Amino acid sequence: MDGYGLAWLAAGIGCGITVLGVGNGIGRLAAAALEAGARQPEAAGDVRTTMIIGAALIEGVALFALVVCIFLALKG
Amino acid sequence: MSSTRHDTLTTQHGHSAEIPPSQVIPHLLQELGDHHEFNIAFTTVDVLPVILYDGGKWYFYRNVSTMEHEGYYRLQKGHIVRSSDGTSPTLDLSVTNVVVYEWIGMLIVLALFWWSGRRYRQRPLAPPRGLQNVLESLVVYVRDEIVRPNLRSERLVRQFMPYFVGLFFFILVLNLMGLLPGMHTATGSIGTTAALAITAFLVINGLAIREIGIKGWLHHLLGGAPVYLAPIMVPIEILGLFTKPFALTVRLFANMSAGHIILLSLIGLIFYFRSIFVAPMSVGFSIFIYMLETLVCFLQTYIFTVLTAVFTGLALGDHVHDNCEQHAA
Numbered sequence: 223m224d225g226y227g228l229a230w231l232a233a234g235i236g237c238g239i240t241v242l243g244v245g246n247g248i249g250r251l252a253a254a255a256l257e258a259g260a261r262q263p264e265a266a267g268d269v270r271t272t273m274i275i276g277a278a279l280i281e282g283v284a285l286f287a288l289v290v291c292i293f294l295a296l297k298g
Numbered sequence: 299m300s301s302t303r304h305d306t307l308t309t310q311h312g313h314s315a316e317i318p319p320s321q322v323i324p325h326l327l328q329e330l331g332d333h334h335e336f337n338i339a340f341t342t343v344d345v346l347p348v349i350l351y352d353g354g355k356w357y358f359y360r361n362v363s364t365m366e367h368e369g370y371y372r373l374q375k376g377h378i379v380r381s382s383d384g385t386s387p388t389l390d391l392s393v394t395n396v397v398v399y400e401w402i403g404m405l406i407v408l409a410l411f412w413w414s415g416r417r418y419r420q421r422p423l424a425p426p427r428g429l430q431n432v433l434e435s436l437v438v439y440v441r442d443e444i445v446r447p448n449l450r451s452e453r454l455v456r457q458f459m460p461y462f463v464g465l466f467f468f469i470l471v472l473n474l475m476g477l478l479p480g481m482h483t484a485t486g487s488i489g490t491t492a493a494l495a496i497t498a499f500l501v502i503n504g505l506a507i508r509e510i511g512i513k514g515w516l517h518h519l520l521g522g523a524p525v526y527l528a529p530i531m532v533p534i535e536i537l538g539l540f541t542k543p544f545a546l547t548v549r550l551f552a553n554m555s556a557g558h559i560i561l562l563s564l565i566g567l568i569f570y571f572r573s574i575f576v577a578p579m580s581v582g583f584s585i586f587i588y589m590l591e592t593l594v595c596f597l598q599t600y601i602f603t604v605l606t607a608v609f610t611g612l613a614l615g616d617h618v619h620d621n622c623e624q625h626a627a
Contacts, residue, residue, distance in 0.1 A: 271604070274597075274601065285548045289548060
């Protein structure tokens, strides 16, 4: 396996790990938001806005990782 | 030289003889990004002027072929390089494909609001209908759900509504334009989103400095911690100042390009397997992703605008209004 192969392998594995972490994070966030909305329906609107902002911030971290993966994949 | 500029992937229908397989993805990414030809309705028009600053002198060319005809510069993998040694010029300020699409987006936004503003002036008491109604409800949504809860002061809301409405509709129109066949997503290019994020950076920090003074702004670099923690907090907060616009840039860019890359991969499966039986699955999934992308267009517009508003509100802290205990994050 040459350097390019290693880079592609790193990109693929890194992408998978990123998606694992982010899926976990956004899943927990959505679960907590749903629970809060079910317990207190009048606060559901505020909770949804805060959830979307939180999800966007988590996604931002994921995108940093994915940019690194893309750079690795484009090495070839 | 013309063979590299030629759009082999879209014109050759299946047998991409000129591009080796390992170069297909980089080539497609390059096609999705910015380039020096104007692509519209599946045709490539070589009309964009080239503006270069190199070695203390300005060079203007009517289009890329004129530039290559003159012989000082040539196009290499979509970038303009010097013919003599293949290095790039000092500054390339050419009007590119994405810039033209931004102009088209601006014209669409201006036309929409000019038209709907004229309706209000003609019949100020009539209820809005049709497209006017859509625009009014979106503007009211931006004011009531995005700007007002974050800026918290009616004076600032009135002052900064034009910026946030402009941001919202400009990004929305550019995003949705990318979904039309034969058009190009300007927000799928990192230059566009970086420029939008730089304006957001200026608004966030400029407004904070104007409202709470340079002393208050510097005090926010402590993040609410005691002064003896400054060696730790100040570098982190300064880093935070720049990661916010950077995250805005990358988020919009990556979301807009990711959908296109998935669509290209799904359609590409047909050409990869060279079988008609793959096509129904490919087309079905593509339509699904297309619908998802329509949602993502609206969602990312909302997220860009709301995050700019949230960061502005955080940079202001609780100085403008006293019912909020948030500090600069």
